[in-house]
Amino acid sequence: MRRAFDSILQIVSHMAHTSGQGYLNAFVSEIATAVGADYVLISITRGQTDLQVQAMHPSSLDIQDISLPLNTTPDAIAWQEGEMWFSDRLSQLFPDSYGAQIWQANAYAGIALKCAEGHTVGICSLFYRQPQSDMGSTMALLRLLGPLAGRELALTLQQTEDSRHSEPPSVLKNMLTHASVGIGKLSLDGKILWANPAIEQMLGYQPHELVTRSVAELNHPEDWAHSAPRYQELRAGKRATFTQEKRYLHKEGRTLWGRATVTLMRNKQQQPDYLMVLLENIEPLKYHAEQLKLSHQVYENLSEAILVCDANSRIISVNPAFEQITGYSSEEARGQRPNLLKSGLHDQRFYADMYHALARVGVWRGEVWNKRKSGKLYPQQVVIRALWEEGKIQKYIAIFSDISQTKIAEQKIANQSNYDNLTGLPNRWMFSRCLNRFCAQGESFTLMVLDLNNFKAVNNSMNHHAGDALLREVADRLVSRIRSEDLVARIGGDEFAFLIPGIVTHRQAEIYAKRVMGSFSRPFTLASQHIYVTSTIGITLCPSDGCESDELLRNAEQALFVAKRQGRALDTYCLSMREEVRQRHKMQQDLAEAIKQEQITMAYQPIWDNHSGQIAKLEALVRWHHPHWGQVSPAEFIPLAEETGLIQRLGALVLWQSCRDLSRLQKSGFPHIQMSINRSTMEFQTIDTSASEWLQVIHHFDLNPADIVIEITESLLMESNAQHKSRIEALRDAGCKIAIDDFGTGYSALNYLRNFPVDLVKIDRSFVRHIPFNEQDRLLLDGIINIVHNLGMQVVIEGVENHEQLDFLCQKGCAFTQGYLLSRPLAYDDLIDYLALNQQGADLSIVS
Known part of the structure; x- marks a missing residue:
């Protein structure tokens, strides 16, 4: 329901400032995005037997070239009955329709568009190339938004109340008469x-x-x-x-x-x-099943065994080689299933993957251990193909040969050494050998490294079996996109490399990379769910960027890193990246030295209690002033610390200094101030489940753990790790508060808040920027605040910069606010003066 509400809200808000033809164009585009339809049309009648397209998605198609007869189409039924949908087999049901013939559509949803008086003025039609398992949500969305489009269509056409109130009976009659x-x-x-x-x-x-x-x-x-x-x-x-x-x-x-x-x-x-x-x-x-058209002479004399099955996997025919290898006669085999030969050495998943490959690409190759009639086990090299007719698998043909124990052992060793067990692609070792050979021969080529974005989220939100299935599907799609002379390999967990001969310019390489990225335009089906996955590609050219294999791989991975950091889909290596690597390495060394010498300092931003008007908490913010680069942003050095393994040392220093300063503040006359300290996910993963390391620091400064707020991110909750929950519970049992930082910028999974003991939710500044003047942002923020309050948690709003925002948030019952309206982050000495003024009741709400 929440997803449907979000879709409707998004569509209505996007079309709020359009009308006429612009409204209709926006309507079909938004509907297509919301429900994943390949084609969306708004059509009106032209004469009595044809439809005229008024608006269409995708907009790149010329609607003048599209002819839509109303007869023998699902649109005629939708026009007559008000709505109609077919989840699959559209091409079989309406073979003469435009959607089935030209677009190869398999699913359809249509609804009549009515004017304000209730007369039908047009049709909104949705076409899907792939069958759809759930058309109920699509029709629900059309029923809600159809009246809006109908009224706008009526106004656009400037029709009279009775101009299109009904379809001529002859149209339906003609359609019924000629329907196949x-x-x-x-x-x-x-x-x-x-x-x-x-x-x-x-x-x-x-x-x-x-x-x-x-x-x-x-x-x-x-x-x-x-x-x-x-x-x-x-x-x-x-x-x-x-x-x-x-x-x-x-x-x-x-x-x-x-x-x-x-x-x-x-x-x-x-x-x-x-x-x-x-x-x-x-x-x-x-x-009247069609007989297999097999060559009798080849069939009878081939040394490899041939096994033919029908669509239900019943054996139709076998050749003499089958009888010799298996020991079963043709009469004994016919009518049986191939599991007649099953050895029991392969699990159900092995055979499920086999049938999945046959349904997906029509062929499966591999080695299978089977059993002869005598009971003796033996290895086979098998190729199985699926024969398709009219969109359905009609037969399976398997060709196999008996291979010796020595050959099977040698083949397994070779496969383990050269190929990835999961995807069947060449592995990193084999790819490196090919890359070395190309470099030694002085070949000109392009090297690309592709990495899946947010692959870890798939494993965390589903399971590693889904992740493995995704990697196998990605590998199949990548192989389908490359040329026969190209090489693609899996060189890491979710990282793939391409060696592409003959591509020697940046322009050629980028065109090739975009073609490869087209593999991800369609959703992946994992555990009955459709998910979209994106990728990032780094590119380098040989010999212009280097001639050594290790150097080229480093170049491609550096280009990949830069593309990811800058939010681009791909990037090509250049010399400036080499300098960037050098500078980044230097910054890493300097950061390690700064941590060692305790040159890292702290600043503290006040957090106000909206009820009392007093400063209740401080957020500890780390600062690094570099002697050469000046003030280095935490957005640069904190990710660097995480990548290089310095985050634990940095986090320990931050915790120590923050607790030390809180102790000094409380002894200086501010006993009720609490300290909010950010903890990296990587830090959280390395402490013991009782969090004793952090609690020891807190107790060292004689602090009450209740005065410490530990801030964690949404991504930590997404990992659904039982040890994480134990650490959170240990901190809360000791008295510490737990806050979710920057809520709304990550996965925003409200469901996870219910499963973890959280005290505070810090809503990111992006939700506050346009309130109270933007109604949609105001409604969205209001909904989030209500949900958090209903879960028994308090809200901290970040990024408050003007009085209008503060007044709105106070009216909504937000417990705490933080932002430049109240104060920027302050050094310790400045903080003492600020707290003293606040304690005296001075008005400090100014933009600093």
């Missing part, structure tokens, strides 16, 4: 209300004979027993649609096979109204 698929309308109790000629011809009845019957009479009695419960679920509104292959009774008494899709249609009050049925004749598929 049977279409019928049923009452809720299954009585036939009307049917088109396709159904009449299929079942042999005249129109007046059909309307006197029910679907139960036309179904084979045995199959109706399975269909009846589904019809009951439709009538009760518990199911939206179902598809079933079953037998029907022809008027002449014979049976025939049909595939029926039955959909529940609702009235304006969303109550079940009637049923729509689409009936396909699949008799030829059941009784």
